[in-house]
Amino acid sequence: xxxxxxxxxEAQEELDREICDTLTRIIDEELSEAESKIWHAHPVWFxxxxxxxxxxxxxxxxxxxxxSGADFEEDKLNIRGEKFKDASIFYSAASEIEAKEVKxxxxxxxxxxxxxxxIVKRKGKLERLK
Numbered sequence: 001x002x003x004x005x006x007x008x009x010e011a012q013e014e015l016d017r018e019i020c021d022t023l024t025r026i027i028d029e030e031l032s033e034a035e036s037k038i039w040h041a042h043p044v045w046f047x048x049x050x051x052x053x054x055x056x057x058x059x060x061x062x063x064x065x066x067x068s069g070a071d072f073e074e075d076k077l078n079i080r081g082e083k084f085k086d087a088s089i090f091y092s093a094a095s096e097i098e099a100k101e102v103k104x105x106x107x108x109x110x111x112x113x114x115x116x117x118x119i120v121k122r123k124g125k126l127e128r129l130k
Contacts (some may be wrong), residue, residue, distance in 0.1 A: 001028060002036045004021070006042040011055060018094040019062040023055050025101050050117040050129065052109045061090040064102070067116050072108045085114045099119040 001009075001024055020043070029046055030038070033050065034045040044054035053065045067085035069077045069087030079085035091097055113129040 001025075001129070004038040005036055008038055008043055015093060016057055016062055019091050019097065020055065022094045022097050022099075023062075023064060023091075023102070026097070027053060027106060028103050028105050047113070048109065048117075050109050050113055052113070052116060053106065058090070061092040063090050066105060066109050068109065068114045069105070069113050071112050071114075072105060074105060074108075077105065084116075 005024055009017055009024060012020055017121045023099065024043065027034075029045070031045050034047050035049075036043065036045045038044075039051065039054070042054050042056040045052050047061040051067045053064070053066050055062055057063075063079070064080070065086055065088040066072065066077065068085050070080055072087065074087070076089050079090065083107045115129050118127075
């Protein structure tokens with residue numbers, strides 16, 4: 001686990017820390033080639049500089065977000081962004097996390113990507129990478 005992300009997880013309350021640690025472990029295993037860091041105050045994993053997946057604490061719970069998740073065709077990723085291609089799920093306990101399901105989404109995240117890395121250069125226009 002990357003040190004900054006470990007520090008982020010440790011700063012959470014116990015229930016949220018369990019969710020964060022579980023998600024971090026699954027993501028690190030499945031996306032071992034990804035770069036991970038704290039980005040905009042939250043843990044995010046990148047492939048070739050493109051944000052793929054991350055999580056953050058919100059009022060509703062712990063939000064697991066996939067930047068290109070709207071194209072995964074997954075019913076449980078039903079919190080959709082209004083402007084971009086992101087999709088999310090909220091967790092309130094680590095026991096709600098189905099590792100096999102998250103791994104499936106992470107595989108799709110590797111295969112289905114929109115180019116967020118160059119969104120500023122393209123003046124907010126997204127282009128599909130994969």
